[in-house]
Amino acid sequence: QVQLVESGGGLVQPGGSLRLSCAASGYTFSSYAMSWVRQAPGKGLEWVLDIVSGGGSTYYADSVKGRFTSSRDNAKNTLYLQMNSLKPEDTAVYYCATLEDSSFGSWGQGTQVIVSS
DSSP states (O other): OOEEEEEOOEEEOTTOOEEEEEEEESSOGGGSEEEEEEEOTTSOEEEEEEEOTTSSOEEEOTTTTTTEEEEEETTTTEEEEEEOSOOGGGOEEEEEEEEETTEEEEEOOOEEEEEOO
């Protein structure tokens, strides 16, 4: 079955960087667009970005544009999220998800990112 496993979260100071990974298995990773979604403490889900199946195009939420970039290695079945210039408001659990017909399909378990001094 589809399995998505995020990693790379942790505690980082404001202005710092983190790189998240999402390891995919159980399906043809290269055939699916992927999304990153986050949930801040006490808040609802917030879409962060979509990346197309081939990795050639990425669409970002305004809140992260210019600071976050996503890439994928289809040979390794892995999705990445490079987060730079982190702010306290980026504190959240970050999830990767498959994007199927403009809807989120399968989700990972999430990885916690805390931005604090």
